Amino acid sequence: MTTLFPHQRPTFERLAGDASFRHYWRLQVHDQTYVIMDAPPDKEDITPFISMAYHLRAHGLPVPDVLSGHPDGFLLLSDLGDTLLLGELTPSTAPTYYDQALSALHQLNACPPAPLYTIPPYDHDRLLQELMLMMQWYLPHEAKTHAHPDKLAALFARIITICLEQPTVLVHRDYHSRNLLCLPDKTLAILDFQDAVFGPATYDLVSLLKDCYIDWPLEQVHNWAWSFAQTHMSDYGMEPVDRSTWLYWFDVMGLQRHLKCLGIFTRLCHRDQKPHYLTYLPRVKHYIRTVCKLHPEFKAILPYVT
Missing domain, CATH: 3.30.200.20 (Phosphorylase Kinase; domain 1)
Known part of the structure; x- marks a missing residue:
């Protein structure tokens, strides 16, 4: 200094x-x-x-x-301040703030590779490594039923296949209301971007709209997600897909993220002595249950998140 x-x-x-x-x-x-x-x-x-x-x-x-x-x-x-978007969100402010957050997300997703830094891929191994956090931490510490590794392995393989079907964009990897700052002029700034990867197009979208720290009605979430796709799908160099396909990708990508979050939040409690992260598990489990009920091919996950 x-x-x-x-x-x-x-x-x-x-x-x-x-x-x-x-x-x-x-x-x-x-x-x-x-x-x-x-x-x-x-x-x-x-x-x-x-x-x-x-x-x-x-x-x-x-x-x-x-x-x-x-x-x-x-x-x-x-210094960009410390007014997190999370604290500014209400039913009346959400439409304006999410419009801004989604616009910035499109700009981020569209970024090319960095000239002097190799941004890693969000590939099969990385997606699986994240899913395994659920088995390594959440199941032994917080789940109310015994694990069936073979069944989970098959489900994880299916989830990863669907994630990797999607177009590839730059992914922030933790784009949500606690990593977005509200500036004095009411615009947003982005934090915690060091783990960026090139990966599935719906990852950041589901991080934002199925946020572990705040939730919105599913119909509204799906409408936001589909509106984003309609506006920006062509920018990803992909053939147009219909609403049901995009929302299927979105929901299954959310399943991958939230299964990972079960493991991360449990690890933060039991390894890093940050027990308050367990208070977010009910919302995360609710997201998982909702997807499993919408898409019954994943219903074998339900006993682990009751």
């Missing part, structure tokens, strides 16, 4: 953390504020964050500006 702000006496304010090992502080120097991100090198690699921040900003997306960095895992970022 003395190198960046010589002869100054900055003040620090600890900010709320997230599900990662990162920590954040707000730094104030006179009337200017910044955010410091501390990513322990043995836990977090800051290279993807820096690379994706530059890449997304280069394509006009509102993300924090990386002003300086240190090999020990510290980054100095522009």
Whole structure:
């Protein structure tokens, strides 16, 4: 800090953390504020964050500006505030905010490969690795019934096949109301983009519309999802598909994400001592049950989410 702000006496304010090992502080120097991100090198690699921040900003997306960095895992970022979209959403504000979030999502999904950083694929192995978190963490700690690995393996294979049928776009991978900031001018900024991959076109859409932290009526969710497809499908270089196909992709992609989230939230509780994440399990299980009832080919999952 003395190198960046010589002869100054900055003040620090600890900010709320997230599900990662990162920590954040707000730094104030006179009337200017910044955010410091501390990513322990043995836990977090800051290279993807820096690379994706530059890449997304280069394509006009509102993300924090990386002003300086240190090999020990510290980054100095522009301060975009701390008003999460989650806290601003109500039935009356949701249409406007989701219009903005979906517009920014289309812009993000359409980004090309980064010139100096290889964005990994959301391939079969990565999708399966995520699904296995449900078996490794949720089933032994939180499920109320014994697992049948062979049945689950067959269901996981079917889910992955459907996910990989979809067009490939740039995927944020955690695009939801706690990773979107409301700026003073009521526009949105995007956080937590370091895990971006190239993968299924409905992944970020389902992360946003079937959010683990807030939910909306299924009819409204499906209408938002189909409207997004009608507006942007051609931009993905894909042949048009009908509503039922798109929503089938969307629902099954949500099944993959929410089964993963069962495992992640359980792991955050039992390994990382963050028990409040278990409070989100009922909503996540409700999403899974709804999909299994809409698409009975997945009904064997139901006993695990009762």
